[in-house]
Amino acid sequence: MEQTMDIFKRRKMTYTAVFLVFIAVFAGASYVADFRVVDGILSFPAAISWIASNLIPDQAALERLPNILDKLLETALVSVAVTVVAAIFAFFFSLLGSNITKIHFAVKRIVRIIAAFFRNVPDVVWAMLLMFSFGQNILTGFFALFFTTFGLLTRAFIETVDEVSSDCVEALEATGANLIQMVFQGIIPSSLPGIITWVLYMIETNIRSSTLIGVLTATGIGYLFDLYYKRLDFASASLVVLSIVVLVLVIETISNKLREVIL
Amino acid sequence: MALLEFQHVSKIYDNVTRALEDVTFTVEEGEFVSIIGPSGAGKSTLLRCINRLVDASSGKIIFDGQDVTSCSKKELREIRTKTAMIFQHYNLVDRLSVVENVLHGRLGQKSTLSGVAGHYTEKEKEEAFRIIQEMGLIDQAYKRCDELSGGQKQRVGIARAIMQHPKLILCDEPIASLDPKSSKVIMDHLKEINENKKITCLVNLHQVDVAMKYSGRIIGVTAGRIVYDGPTEGLTKEMIHEIYQSNENDLITDVAG
Numbered sequence: 001m002e003q004t005m006d007i008f009k010r011r012k013m014t015y016t017a018v019f020l021v022f023i024a025v026f027a028g029a030s031y032v033a034d035f036r037v038v039d040g041i042l043s044f045p046a047a048i049s050w051i052a053s054n055l056i057p058d059q060a061a062l063e064r065l066p067n068i069l070d071k072l073l074e075t076a077l078v079s080v081a082v083t084v085v086a087a088i089f090a091f092f093f094s095l096l097g098s099n100i101t102k103i104h105f106a107v108k109r110i111v112r113i114i115a116a117f118f119r120n121v122p123d124v125v126w127a128m129l130l131m132f133s134f135g136q137n138i139l140t141g142f143f144a145l146f147f148t149t150f151g152l153l154t155r156a157f158i159e160t161v162d163e164v165s166s167d168c169v170e171a172l173e174a175t176g177a178n179l180i181q182m183v184f185q186g187i188i189p190s191s192l193p194g195i196i197t198w199v200l201y202m203i204e205t206n207i208r209s210s211t212l213i214g215v216l217t218a219t220g221i222g223y224l225f226d227l228y229y230k231r232l233d234f235a236s237a238s239l240v241v242l243s244i245v246v247l248v249l250v251i252e253t254i255s256n257k258l259r260e261v262i263l
Numbered sequence: 264m265a266l267l268e269f270q271h272v273s274k275i276y277d278n279v280t281r282a283l284e285d286v287t288f289t290v291e292e293g294e295f296v297s298i299i300g301p302s303g304a305g306k307s308t309l310l311r312c313i314n315r316l317v318d319a320s321s322g323k324i325i326f327d328g329q330d331v332t333s334c335s336k337k338e339l340r341e342i343r344t345k346t347a348m349i350f351q352h353y354n355l356v357d358r359l360s361v362v363e364n365v366l367h368g369r370l371g372q373k374s375t376l377s378g379v380a381g382h383y384t385e386k387e388k389e390e391a392f393r394i395i396q397e398m399g400l401i402d403q404a405y406k407r408c409d410e411l412s413g414g415q416k417q418r419v420g421i422a423r424a425i426m427q428h429p430k431l432i433l434c435d436e437p438i439a440s441l442d443p444k445s446s447k448v449i450m451d452h453l454k455e456i457n458e459n460k461k462i463t464c465l466v467n468l469h470q471v472d473v474a475m476k477y478s479g480r481i482i483g484v485t486a487g488r489i490v491y492d493g494p495t496e497g498l499t500k501e502m503i504h505e506i507y508q509s510n511e512n513d514l515i516t517d518v519a520g
Contacts, residue, residue, distance in 0.1 A: 171354035171420075174314050175427055176343035176371020181378035185367060189358045 055238035064236050065243075068224060072243055075220035076251070079206035082142055086149035087199045093150075094157035095183060100166045111154070118151025127213045136218045144213055145206050153198060160194035161187055193263045200255035204248055211244055264328065265289040266431060266463055267313065272322030274308050274487075282308040284487040286322070292430070295457045295464045297474035300484035301507050306467040309484065310433045313465075314346045315339055327430060344371035347424030351436035353416040355423075357409040361400060364408055364419050365391045368426025387426075394422045398452065414445025421452055425460070432456070434466040438473070446470075450477050471503055471516050 030037060095101050097111030127144035134140040168186045177185065214222020221240060228237040267290040274283040282305040290296055298306050311317035312324060315331060324331040331342055347368065355364045369387055370378045377383075383391075395404050398418040408416060417437060424432050434453065438446035454477055457464045468474045474481055475495050483491030483498075483506035491502050500517075507514060 167350070167352055167354040168356045170316060171348065171350060171423075172356075172367060172370060174316060174343060174346075174348035174433075175368055175423070176340045177367070177378060178340065178375055180375050181370050181373070184379040185359075185370060185381065186356050189356050192358065 054234040056235065057239040057242065058235045061233070061236040061239045064228075065239065068221070068236075068240055068243055071221045071224050072247055075210050075214065075222070076207055076247060078138065078142060078220065079145065079210050080203055082145040083149055083199055083202045083206055086146050087153050087195070087202070090150050090153035091157055091195065094154045094161060095187070097154065097158045098161045100162060100169050100187075101179060101183075112158070115151045115154035115158075118147045119155060120151070121147070123148040123209050124212060124216065127216045131217065138217070138219045140217045141210060141213045141219055144217075145210060148209075149202050149206060153202060156198045157191075157195060160191045160198070164194060165190040193259075196262055197259060200258065204251055204255070207244070207248055207251065265325075266292040266294075266327060267465070268323075268325040270323040270325070272309075272312060272319045272324060274305070274312060274317065275320045281487050283312070283319070286487070286489055288482060288489060288492055290431075290463060290465060292463055293457070293461050294480060295454065295466070295478045296480045296482060297466050297468050297478035298482045298484055299468055299471055299474050299506060302469075304484045305487040306484055307435050310348070310435050310465065310467060313431075313433060314343050314348060316348075340371055344427055345429050346431045346433055347427045347429035349417070349420045349424055349432060349434040349437045351439045353408075353413070353420045355408045355416055355419055358407060360405050360407055361395060361411070361419050361422075362388075362391055362404050365395060365422045365426050368423040371427065391422075391426060394425050398422045412445070413441050414448060417441060417445070417449050418452065421449070421456070425456065425462075429462060431463045431465060434464065436467050436469060439469055446473070453477070471514075 029035075093111060093115070096103055097108050097115065099108070123144045126147050127140055130140045130143050134143070165187045168190055169182050172182045172186045210220060211222045211225065214220035214224075215226045216222070218226070221244060225237055225240040228234075228240065269286050269288050272283055272286045273281070275281050286309065298309065300306050308317055312319045313326060313331065319332055322332070326342055327345060329338060329342060331339075334342065356367070363381070366381075366383050366387060369383060373383075392401070392404065395401055398421060400415060400418055400422070403411060403415060408419060411419065420437075432453070437453070438449050441449065450473060453464055453466065456462050464478075466474075466478065475498065478495060480493065481491065481495050481498050482489055483502065485506050485508060490506055491498065503514065503516065504510065511517065
């Protein structure tokens, strides 16, 4: 009995200690970085009133709506195209890195390193680098998004494939099926829901990222935002942001519906 | 000539774990053999060495006159088509229909392209439906496998195995996840296949009573070694205790018997 009480007591002490450590780290970091919490919170009202007076889209901004929607559509379509193309490449690449296809372990390691490299270089950095070769062009944005999406999806697909299809692949292997048959008859059917979920998620993410990349490459909705922002036309710029939010919400709703139907 | 022959087969995982040690036995065509033994004794490894889902570390396995342990990739594929396998967790492609899963049994005999496209001949499809009918699943033929019960899934597993036209069916704990009633259905099907289709069955089992009821011969495995190999009638209570390394009244069979 005494022992069980001891366990509860120790657990409580652990939680308290962890909480105190967090507080200490926060306080220490704030002090080093010269970050004042109280000042930050106190400046909120001023910020909100500035937003209210400058960022509410006015009549002039609304007249620009058709133009904004046009660019928004372009950005959305590029994002969808990038994600789908990257997903196809990533799927076949992920098979090389998966545990269940049993290709040489060195290949597996190399695939994972390549995927990690593409994924961990931020898309904005990719865009800046690619600008040297492609210039300020929609292709720059396309490839920047392609590389990060490819890296991230390869990693995600490796996990999905390993998790979902090891049992049925074993069975297909026992029937004498070869690797390619196993991929099309076992791995693809069983990991399809996971793959679709990831692709839909990446489409959403890429619409958001493409805005920022568009600022750099002077294309799509990002270009418009940059333009209005630099003209100090904050009302129009905020309309751009709002339209992106609406678009992402719409895409999210569509993808949820799609998921319900497919799965 | 024996259908299957194990000659001093050993399997060591990662240079440490000894799963099989010097296993030697033969199985004649048409036999129904049960392999019993405690969990982790190496029963699954033993079965998987036959179709090379696991590679034996040393020794020789001869199946149907072919050396499994040193065959080419093409020969291995051929051996696998002749040795069907049934799994504890059914290992079906859950999101495909029953008939598609049954047709998977033909993959080993098909070209890569028609396997990829899922293209089967009319004859193969007719046969698949006939087997599904025999398994009593005709109403479920177009259902997705994740809609089936465990017992039904295992019957799909058996149908897939028969579809291969195998000489030997390897059953890895076929009833370990099933209720007693479904277990009986599955074991009856296996017995029926063995007697009517003359397919040899090698079955891993946890249930000693089931093994004694259905098989003519029992192999007892403990810690990777064969400690009993003989007719079911020769399996004494003392022998069972030796296989499971247990004492008097420690086993559920002691209570039931």
